[in-house]
Amino acid sequence: MMKPLLALLFLLWHIPSNNAIQADIIDELAVEFRAGNAKEIGKHFASSVELIVIDQEDVYSKAQSEQILKDFFIKNSPLKSTIIHRISSNPNYRYGILSLNTKTGKFRVTVTLKLIKATNAFLINELRIEQDRE
Numbered sequence: 001m002m003k004p005l006l007a008l009l010f011l012l013w014h015i016p017s018n019n020a021i022q023a024d025i026i027d028e029l030a031v032e033f034r035a036g037n038a039k040e041i042g043k044h045f046a047s048s049v050e051l052i053v054i055d056q057e058d059v060y061s062k063a064q065s066e067q068i069l070k071d072f073f074i075k076n077s078p079l080k081s082t083i084i085h086r087i088s089s090n091p092n093y094r095y096g097i098l099s100l101n102t103k104t105g106k107f108r109v110t111v112t113l114k115l116i117k118a119t120n121a122f123l124i125n126e127l128r129i130e131q132d133r134e
Contacts, residue, residue, distance in 0.1 A: 026086045036078040081098050
């Protein structure tokens with residue numbers, strides 16, 4: 001009786017919670033920002049994205065947003081990306097703030113993701129890249 005119970009507890013201990021899996025999206029995005037990979041980041045864009053890149057602000061399509069991000073990375077080649085803050089307590093939203101060091105300076109990247117119920121995936125509906133004032 002004890003062995004099956006221990007086996008069950010062991011299995012439950014090693015199954016990641018849904019929250020842990022969903023929180024990884026911020027980690028994944030930090031890696032893609034460090035790599036300057038607009039194409040991979042673009043895979044996480046919603047069909048329309050509120051995009052603020054330095055002084056350019058509007059709501060763009062997924063394709064336009066990816067191109068604007070690609071242009072940003074061409075002008076500002078990334079060196080390092082660090083997660084400053086994340087909020088993953090709401091099951092329908094994820095929020096992350098990254099510090100992005102580039103060859104041209106330091107930027108603060110704010111990402112807001114919304115859970116799309118049809119696909120059960122978090123997609124970026126707002127992305128903000130601003131000069132870091134620190």
